[in-house]
Amino acid sequence: MSVVQEIFAGSSAKGDGRREERRNLVRALRPGRTPAGVLVAATLTVCAWGVAVEIIATMFGSPVVSPPLRRLLATTFGDPAVPGTAAAMIACGVGLVALAVLPGRPRLVPLESDDPLLVMGLTRSGLTRTLAVAAQSVEGVARARVRILRGQIEVVVVTDAKRTGELLREVGGAVGDQLAGLGAQCRHEVVVRLRRKRL
Template sequence: MSTSDRGAWRHAARAFRPHRTIPAIVVAALLAAAAILTLVGAIAATAGSPVRLPALERTMGWAAANWADPATLVASSLACLAGLVLLGFGLIPGRPRLIPLASADPNSVVGITPGAARRHLASVADQVDGVSRARVRLGRRRLDVRVTTPLREPGDLPERVTATMEHHLEELAPLRPPRVRVDVRHRGH
């Protein structure tokens, strides 16, 4: 992969990176609630009349009195772990929802959904002479093509399907082209 291809890959990966909205909303809501409670408490304490929230006072009194209690330690450890997990979800990007494709314009990013790529490549494999049915699995680095043929002796069918798939992958131009693996199965009529 050349330097320009790596740059295009990084640009496309950034553009197609899925957003982690649910963990972000949960973390934002919890932080906003904590900030509002802290702000209200600070303003009330500064004004000379602390806020009295009975449920919060009971919880704080229980937590302050029972730090040595194993249940308190387990609950606080789980809360800390949940916060770290949510933070990790927010920082680590998920799998892209689109497969980035090469573009002649360096300022544009083009992509195709994995489902559309699978359907397109399966229809391409179906058009090869001797293939009655084709199924495609598209992984991160590999394209598995399973073709069914009525021929008892497939001969060079795997090579023809492989060549056809590689040719169409060149036309489709994914930034990271997968390796093609073809599996031929015989199904008599």
């Protein structure tokens, strides 16, 4: 194996390791589906207790089901409301399965750490404020606004400077350095947009 191949293999292994580390951090910071789980568990528990009470009451000869509910339980498959209700139940079941399977969106941006057992994160609003401060530290920038979009970090700077090309590079460098300094594990492209300061 040549030296170039060894370097490439080493960088590829390091990239795979970083990708795996980022995946683990994002997985750890993903919110659980607690509200949906609590709602489903509470509904199933109430239904199960109701069925148990009705079975026990029927065994003793005095069912507790009200007449409207008794008519509902006497519904047959030939009733016109059955297909619609079945379709609604199937749709609800598919939605609940999707909620259980699909992970939630992380509320925090994971930060790099030397300790594999330590997971840290920064809120998206905190990250946007930090990056806006970094952009405003560049000479010639009057104001800066940062938005985290899907796949990119948009930095809008307001300036009255004439050296726009150099200013855009400096702002991009300042924001990139701040991201690297924080160790933010996000694969967003930094896009800098310029707006002229109104006189």
